Amino acid sequence: MNKLYEATFDIDDDGVFCNGNIIVTDEILTVNTGDIKELCYNLSEINELVISSQIGCSTLEVKLKNESIAYLCRFTQSCLKTVSEFVIAVNYYINTGKYIPLNKEHAICEKCGQPIVNELDFCIKCSKKGSILKKFFSISKKFLPGLLFCGLITLTSKVFLLIVPYLNRVLVDDYLIKAQDQSYGAENPIKIILFLCVAMLLCYILMRFFDVMATLLRNRLTSKFTNDLRVKLYTKIQMLSMSSVSRRTTGDLIKRVSGDTAEVIGFINRTAVYLIEASALFIGSFIYLLITRPMFALFVFLPIPFVFFAISRLRTFINRCYEKQWVASSRANGILHDIISGIRVVKAFGTEENEINKFKKAESKVTEIAIRNERIWSILFPIIGFLLTCSEFLVLYFGGQSVLGNYSSGNPMTIGELMQIMTYITLIYSQMRWMTYLPRDFARATTSMAKINDIMDEKIEIESCENAQTPVIQGNISFKNTTFGYKAYEPIIKNITLDITKGEMVGIVGYSGVGKTTLINLIMRLYDVNTGELNIDNINIKNISKKTLNESIGVVFQETFLFAGSIYENLLYANPKASPEDIIAAAQTANAHEFIIRLPDAYNTIIGENGYTLSGGERQRIAIARAVLRNPAILILDEATSSLDTETESKIQEALQRLIKGRTTIAIAHRLSTLRNANRLIVMDKGSIAEQGTHKDLLQQKGIYYNLVMAQKQTTKMADVNQIIEKERILC
Known part of the structure; x- marks a missing residue:
């Protein structure tokens, strides 16, 4: 039996603090208090694990397939997070038979029992220093010969330092003491004493010379x-x-x-x-x-x-x-x-x-x-x-x-x-x-x-496979029974099947947290699907070169990020080979050229970190211009017009209408009026597709989309009433 998951609890059946653990293997679940095995269940008997909140603590229970519920253990709030993660992972394993490692932020070192630092994949305390050095020197091996040569020069300088005490001994014993006792006879020691002094000075000079040489080479x-x-x-x-x-x-x-x-x-x-x-x-x-x-x-x-x-x-x-x-x-x-x-x-x-x-x-x-x-x-x-x-x-x-x-x-x-x-x-x-x-x-x-x-050493999860294809992407997108979760045992996208054809504009709507942004993250291949397939032009996205995929997708995010530098440099970021004419044309398409040329240095204006000198609408139009320069087959708009005033939104909508022509466009928007021209609307709920159709068709169904539209209309009416009241107050 292979151990899959383990969690700890800290209260025994009598309400006394203890050190207990729950272990799940590929066949059984056991509950141990100290070294005593208290309970044991076959996984084939278990329907799911559940946590129940009590006064001052929580309990872990197991629902069996015979519809009975059995108590497993109790634990304080300090254990709640890890036990919750444990329960989700075990339930996923029971339901699917697929083992997914627990989230690393809750990892405990099996050797020392200490929690592993969130940012690390290993325990520093227990890691072997020899292996750390070996790995590090493998990274830096091309510099090792030079560093070893520096070490050799340093050793040479120390040889001269070790010679000096010997010369000093000869000077004292053989000449200075004898000179004091006048026991050297007729021999004149002055020349030899001078020779020894010069030899010691030369040793010091050579030592310093080699030290300087080693230092210069080492610094370089x-x-x-x-x-x-x-x-x-x-x-x-x-x-x-x-x-x-x-x-x-x-x-x-x-x-x-x-x-x-x-x-x-x-x-x-x-x-x-x-x-x-x-x-x-x-x-x-x-x-x-x-x-x-x-x-x-x-x-x-x-x-x-x-x-x-x-x-x-x-x-x-x-x-x-x-x-x-x-x-x-x-x-x-x-x-x-x-x-x-x-x-x-x-x-x-x-x-x-x-x-x-x-x-x-x-x-x-x-x-x-x-x-x-x-x-x-x-x-x-x-x-x-x-x-x-x-x-x-x-x-x-x-x-x-x-x-x-x-x-x-x-x-x-x-x-x-x-x-x-x-x-x-x-x-x-x-x-x-x-x-x-x-x-x-x-x-x-x-x-x-x-x-x-x-x-x-971290494994690169998202990379181009061997012999990755580099097709000219047309823009056909297909999800086939796709499931994905940032933690695989907590799926956000659940078994979605969806086809988007070339040149189609599809709007994705739904309440917050239903998986809209996650869906476009998968299309951009920021993450890989857990199960199922995601195909672009009938090719699995994993088999398409990342460079080809990136060059074929343009994105306009809600929160536009601009780099510190000039407007020209920010536009050039999308396509480093673009000519000045291309950049101006893209800015004109995005309705950005007019405000840019009014700036003191026009396209060479420095906009500061994240473009803080520009308004939100101006930043958004530069982002659209970047997407135009990309000339993508697939365009993704993630809340591209939210948080903008009506006048600015109309200019950006005009720019977007020019941008989406002939491109597969996927747009996410909470302001539903911006999606009326979409060929199709996809309504998501709890990670799945709940409804799809045109704006008119979905209104007639009076489902989730209808409720979203009605709620937004009510909010708009309230906002209009508040504006009227405010105007009357000012007039009075």
Whole structure:
């Protein structure tokens, strides 16, 4: 038996808090309280699961096929959302036999039991850091040879640094001390001392030269790497389906492209380089001590296992700390993006103070977590540093004893040798102290790498198949028993069959939430159908090249989005190959040319973000002009004239009438008067087609469409009465 679904509940039969779960396999449903199996039902016996609201809690019950109802468990409101999702999915499986994974926002890590962050497909805590690094380096493999060469140059510079203490030892022991004791005889040491000083200076110069060379090359590589990584990440985001993108906040995606890439590149550019330097100095110094003075090497090595053991024990805790910091920062970025994007609404409602407090609260959370994380390090680092310093005192004590001849193990130590050893030990421990920061930096970098990998590894749900066809699309559209839901187990479009012929104008009407916009989303292939077929010109839409499909569809949305830039650039967006004559002709068709040429710079006028300098009607006419430039076989109008005044609407309707000629047009409108010229009206209700026919035919049926028209007429009458009353009030 394969486990399909699992949900948790937190109240037992006696009303006591507990840890229980409900498990559904492909054959049975079981209810467990702790480790005790309480109930078991075969799925073949079950008709459906239902949730009943009680006082202070809810209960889950099962309706059996023998028409009896059985109690399963109780749970608090904290479990309601996940149990509800569980019930919908299980009922769908019982009715159809099709397994659909639960919505990811409710996912729980099976290994650690912690909830998975909404924006992620995996648990950061349990993810293997080696696999994260492997995936990341596979993305960046073309830059690895250059980075490795930088590492080699850095290693070369550290070789010269390790030579300096040896030259200093020779200078002290063989010449300076002998010069003080005058034990060098007739030999003049000045030239040799000068040679040794020049040699040490040359080592420092070469070390700095190689450091500069490595830095210049590394900066050049990491700049290119940053650009490449961000472009790859942005490209992948563009290729993701609407369902993948909408599952994440805009602020989260922006943070991944900018913040996470910067964190990773910073780690490579700084921390990875320091790690190479630290490793080279540590290994070189330690090998020398191991060969010449094994006992001192033991003193040096003594605290290292304890330090690394402490760091390894704290690694999971550290990763969790920085995961929380990342999540809090991502949420703050999301709030910031929403506030700035909706600044007009904020100012219209005068809620600046509320939004300031909201952002302040989010940033305070980030600051609180960051301070707590840094406080942890400020406590741990001195302790670890103290453990390392203890060994330095041991080496200094026994080395001094050896220089004085009081330590009989091995050859007596000279002052120069002690100076050399202490220099090497200083190098070792300075690198070791820095390496105590490594887990923190590594946790930050791997968390960001995981976020980048999460996007790069995500499967592209909507893409052209192999050998995709590139037909000249005529505009025939056919739905055959089509079912679709944003969550497959909650269908919005239910078993629809509909044929739209080339050149036909079809209006789609119905109450809010019945699936009108979802229907056109399927035609644009923003989503793929769950079951059934959607064909364009008798070709399954999945077998048509996405480029061909996109070039054949023009869309005018209710909320027109214009890019920051000029009107000309916004029009050119629809067809980059369009000539200036084509753009002017399209603007004239859309009744936009007249107002454009009255602007200060005409077509070169900068309209600001989302065209905030233009009125709603002007923005809408530019959107229509974009659709004209597209010259599509299929035209989709999604509430294209809603929220406009009568005069502006008439101009846009005139433009639309020119636009729809010879094209298959699908129009959604709540203002039903705009659809009177449609060849056919499709009335949707609860995800299905309830009625279809002409405006006149549907009125005669006196069904849903008739009720919509009557309700709208009543609303119009009330609006007219209110206008008359307002005019009389002003006159009085």
